[in-house]
Amino acid sequence: MNRKLVSPDIAALAALAALAALAALAACGSSRTTPTAELKSGLEQVAGCDDLVARLRARAIGDMNALLDANLQAALGMGFGSSTGGVPMPMPTASPPGTATPTTTDGAATHSDTNVQVPGVDEPDLVKTDGAFAYVVADGRLQILDVWPAAETRRVATLPIEGTPTKLLLRGDRAVVFSSLAGDPGPGPLPAMGLPAMPAVVYGGGECTYGYECVPQGDGRPAKLTFVDVADPAAPRVVRELTFSGTLLAARRIDSAVHAVVSSGERVVSGLEFWPALSGGESAAQIRAAFEALRSANRARIEAAGADVFLPTVRDARGGAVEAGVLGGCGSYWASAEGKGNGTLSVVSLDVAGDGPLHAVTAVGRPGFVYVSPSTLYVAAPVGERWVWNAPVGAETTAIHAFTLRGGAEPGADYAGSGAVRGRPLSSFSFDERDGALRVATTTGHAPSPDARSAVTVLRPASGGLAEVGRVDGLAPGEDIRAVRFDDARGFVVTFKKTDPLFALDLADPAAPRVAGELVVPGFSTYMQLMDPAHLLTLGYDADDQGGFAWFQGLQLQIFDVADLASPSLAWREVVGTRGSSSGAATDHLAFNYFAPKDLLAIPLTICTGGTGGWTTGDVTFSGLGVWRVTVAGGFQKLGGVDHRPAASPGSYSGACASWWTNPNTVVQRSVFLEDFVLSLTREELRVQDTRALGTDLARVDLTAL
Numbered sequence: 001m002n003r004k005l006v007s008p009d010i011a012a013l014a015a016l017a018a019l020a021a022l023a024a025l026a027a028c029g030s031s032r033t034t035p036t037a038e039l040k041s042g043l044e045q046v047a048g049c050d051d052l053v054a055r056l057r058a059r060a061i062g063d064m065n066a067l068l069d070a071n072l073q074a075a076l077g078m079g080f081g082s083s084t085g086g087v088p089m090p091m092p093t094a095s096p097p098g099t100a101t102p103t104t105t106d107g108a109a110t111h112s113d114t115n116v117q118v119p120g121v122d123e124p125d126l127v128k129t130d131g132a133f134a135y136v137v138a139d140g141r142l143q144i145l146d147v148w149p150a151a152e153t154r155r156v157a158t159l160p161i162e163g164t165p166t167k168l169l170l171r172g173d174r175a176v177v178f179s180s181l182a183g184d185p186g187p188g189p190l191p192a193m194g195l196p197a198m199p200a201v202v203y204g205g206g207e208c209t210y211g212y213e214c215v216p217q218g219d220g221r222p223a224k225l226t227f228v229d230v231a232d233p234a235a236p237r238v239v240r241e242l243t244f245s246g247t248l249l250a251a252r253r254i255d256s257a258v259h260a261v262v263s264s265g266e267r268v269v270s271g272l273e274f275w276p277a278l279s280g281g282e283s284a285a286q287i288r289a290a291f292e293a294l295r296s297a298n299r300a301r302i303e304a305a306g307a308d309v310f311l312p313t314v315r316d317a318r319g320g321a322v323e324a325g326v327l328g329g330c331g332s333y334w335a336s337a338e339g340k341g342n343g344t345l346s347v348v349s350l351d352v353a354g355d356g357p358l359h360a361v362t363a364v365g366r367p368g369f370v371y372v373s374p375s376t377l378y379v380a381a382p383v384g385e386r387w388v389w390n391a392p393v394g395a396e397t398t399a400i401h402a403f404t405l406r407g408g409a410e411p412g413a414d415y416a417g418s419g420a421v422r423g424r425p426l427s428s429f430s431f432d433e434r435d436g437a438l439r440v441a442t443t444t445g446h447a448p449s450p451d452a453r454s455a456v457t458v459l460r461p462a463s464g465g466l467a468e469v470g471r472v473d474g475l476a477p478g479e480d481i482r483a484v485r486f487d488d489a490r491g492f493v494v495t496f497k498k499t500d501p502l503f504a505l506d507l508a509d510p511a512a513p514r515v516a517g518e519l520v521v522p523g524f525s526t527y528m529q530l531m532d533p534a535h536l537l538t539l540g541y542d543a544d545d546q547g548g549f550a551w552f553q554g555l556q557l558q559i560f561d562v563a564d565l566a567s568p569s570l571a572w573r574e575v576v577g578t579r580g581s582s583s584g585a586a587t588d589h590l591a592f593n594y595f596a597p598k599d600l601l602a603i604p605l606t607i608c609t610g611g612t613g614g615w616t617t618g619d620v621t622f623s624g625l626g627v628w629r630v631t632v633a634g635g636f637q638k639l640g641g642v643d644h645r646p647a648a649s650p651g652s653y654s655g656a657c658a659s660w661w662t663n664p665n666t667v668v669q670r671s672v673f674l675e676d677f678v679l680s681l682t683r684e685e686l687r688v689q690d691t692r693a694l695g696t697d698l699a700r701v702d703l704t705a706l
Contacts, residue, residue, distance in 0.1 A: 057303065068295050107147075115592055122254070124167035128170035142158065154701065179224045181222040182221070211427055215369075252377070256353065314328075345362065357410060361403065367379070376433060397420055400419050434488060434507070475515070485530070516566050554576050556574070557576065580617030605625065606665050608620055618657055642694065
C-alpha cells in the first residue's frame with residue numbers, strides 16, 4: 001500500500017524528541033495524564049522580512065544538507081566506493097449534520113444544508129442553496145439555478161471563474177468561489193537523489209478528506225478567491241478577487257467572517273542537485289568529494305536566491321485597483337526556533353461581502369488537517385517520519401497549531417499556541433473542542449501490526465501552548481481508526497482489522513477520559529452522524545472475516561443505540577451491494593445528506609452485485625444517488641434512486657467495481673433536498689426527482705451547455 005514520504009514539520013521542537021522514549025502505552029481503557037508533548041513556547045514571532053528570509057534560507061540549507069548526507073550514506077552503502085562498484089538504481093529517501101432551514105415564501109419551506117462538522121461553522125462545497133436558488137460550481141463556472149418549484153428547475157445565469165472553480169461559500173447576497181489557477185504546481189519538498197518529490201497519495205486524485213492514505217496539502221496550485229454579488233441571481237457580479245501564491249488547504253465561514261488556510265509548500269531553489277554523476281568505480285574519498293562539491297554549489301544557489309523565492313504573496317483586485325505584495329506583511333509571521341522546513345501556512349480572514357481589509361497570520365511549517373470551532377482554528381501537521389510505512393512507532397507525531405478567530409467588521413486570526421500528540425489523525429473529525437479543551441483521536445502504527453493502537457488525547461491552553469491534561473490510550477491493539485465522532489461529553493471511535501469495535505467514550509472529565517462501553521460488529525464504519533442524542537447513523541463497509549484478515553464486501557448502513565454509553569447496541573443494519581460497491585459519502589462527509597425533517601437519507605452509490613471475496617468483483621447494477629427513509633423505529637426503507645447511467649450503456653462497465661475502498665467510484669457528487677424533492681448533482685448534470693415517486697426526472701439541467 002502506498003504511503004507518502006514527507007519532510008519534518010515546523011513543530012519538531014526539542015520537546016518532541018522525547019516522544020520516541022515514552023513508556024509503552026497503558027492498557028485499553030486506562031487514563032494517562034503524563035504529557036505526550038508540551039510546547040510551552042510553541043512558535044516565536046519573526047522580527048521582519050529580513051529575519052524571515054534569513055530563517056527560511058537557513059532552513060533550506062539545513063534541509064539540503066540533510067538530504068545530501070542521507071544520499072551520501074546511501075551511495076556508500078549501495079556499492080559505490082567499494083571494490084564491487086556498480087551503479088544502483090536511485091531510491092527516494094524521506095522527503096523533507098444537514099438540517100432544515102426555513103426560507104422565504106419564494107423558496108422551499110425546508111431544505112437541506114451543507115453537512116458541516118460543527119454547527120455554526122459553514123464549509124465550502126460544490127453546491128449551496130437558499131431554498132429558492134442553487135449555486136453550483138461546475139464546468140469552470142459559477143452556475144445559478146432557479147430550483148423552486150423543483151419541477152421547474154432551470155439555469156438563470158452563469159459566471160466564468162478564472163482557473164478551476166472547486167467550491168463555494170454563500171451568505172445572503174454574497175458568494176465566495178474558490179478556484180485553482182492553471183500552471184505548474186507550487187514547490188514541494190526537496191527531492192532526494194534528483195528524483196521529483198512524492199505527492200500526497202489520494203487514490204483517483206482529488207481532495208484529501210479521509211487521511212487513511214494521504215495528508216491534506218492542497219493541490220499545489222495557486223488559489224484564488226472570487227467574491228460575487230448575487231443579489232440579482234440572474235446577473236451575478238464580481239466585486240473582489242484575491243490571488244495567492246500558495247494553495248488552498250481549507251476554509252470556513254462563521255457568520256460573516258471567512259477564514260481560509262493557504263499553504264505554500266517547501267520552497268525549492270531551482271538548480272539544486274542531490275546526486276553527483278558517478279561511474280561506480282570511485283573510491284569512498286572521491287564520492288565524499290563529489291557530494292561536497294554539490295553541497296557548496298547548492299549552498300551558493302540558496303544564498304543567492306531572492307526573497308520572492310521564499311515568501312508567499314497575494315494579489316488583491318477590487319474596484320479597479322490592484323495591490324500586490326508579501327501576504328500579511330512580514331511582521332505577522334511565526335516560526336519555531338528549532339523547527340525544520342521552510343513552507344508556510346497562512347490563515348487569511350475577511351468579511352464574506354469582500355469589504356474591508358484582508359488580515360493574515362502565517363506560521364512557517366507544513367500543511368495538515370484543519371479543524372475549526374466557533375472560536376479557534378487548528379492545523380494538525382505531521383512531524384518527522386509521519387507517513388513512512390515502516391517508521392518507528394515513536395516517530396509518528398502530530399503537531400497542532402491553534403489560532404484564535406475574530407469576527408466583526410474586520411475578521412482576523414491570531415496565533416495562540418502549539419502542542420503535539422502521538423500518532424496520526426484520520427480526518428477533521430478526529431478533532432473536537434469542548435469548553436476550551438481540544439480532544440484528538442489518533443492512531444500510532446498501522447494494522448495489522450501488533451504495535452498499532454489508538455488514543456484520544458485532551459489538550460488545554462497553558463503557558464502559551466497546548467498541554468496534555470488527559471488521555472485514554474491502548475485502544476484496540478493491532479487495529480487502526482476508521483471513524484470518529486465527538487458529541488459534547490461523549491466520543492465514538494471505530495477501529496478495524498477484521499471486525500468493527502465501536503468504542504463509546506466518556507469525556508466529561510478532561511483529565512480522566514475513559515472507555516465507557518464497547519461493541520463489536522462485522523465490518524467497519526467510515527462516517528458517523530448523530531440522528532438524535534441516543535442514536536448514531538453510520539456508513540461504511542461490510543467485511544468477511546478470513547481468520548488473519550477480512551475481505552471488504554458491500555456498503556453498510558447502521559443505526560446504533562448509544563443512549564447507554566456502557567452498553568451500545570446495534571439497532572438496524574442495511575448492506576448495499578456486494579464487493580466493489582462504493583459511495584463518495586464513505587470518505588467525504590459533504591456527500592452524506594441526512595435530512596432529519598423528512599427522515600430522508602441520500603448518498604452517492606455505485607452498486608455492484610455478484611462480487612465475492614478475494615479479487616472478484618461484480619457488475620454495476622446502479623450508478624447514481626440512493627435514497628432511503630430512515631427512522632429509529634423502522635430502520636432503513638429503500639425508496640429508490642436517481643440513476644445517472646447513460647441510457648445506451650450496458651448493465652456493467654469495466655473497472656467500476658474494482659476501486660479500492662478509500663477511492664469510491666461514484667458519479668454523483670452531491671445532493672440537495674427541497675421539501676420532498678431531491679436534486680442529484682454530477683460533474684455534468686443536475687437531475688430533480690420526487691422522493692415519493694423516484695425513477696422519473698422532473699427536471700434536468702446540462703451543466704456543460706453554454
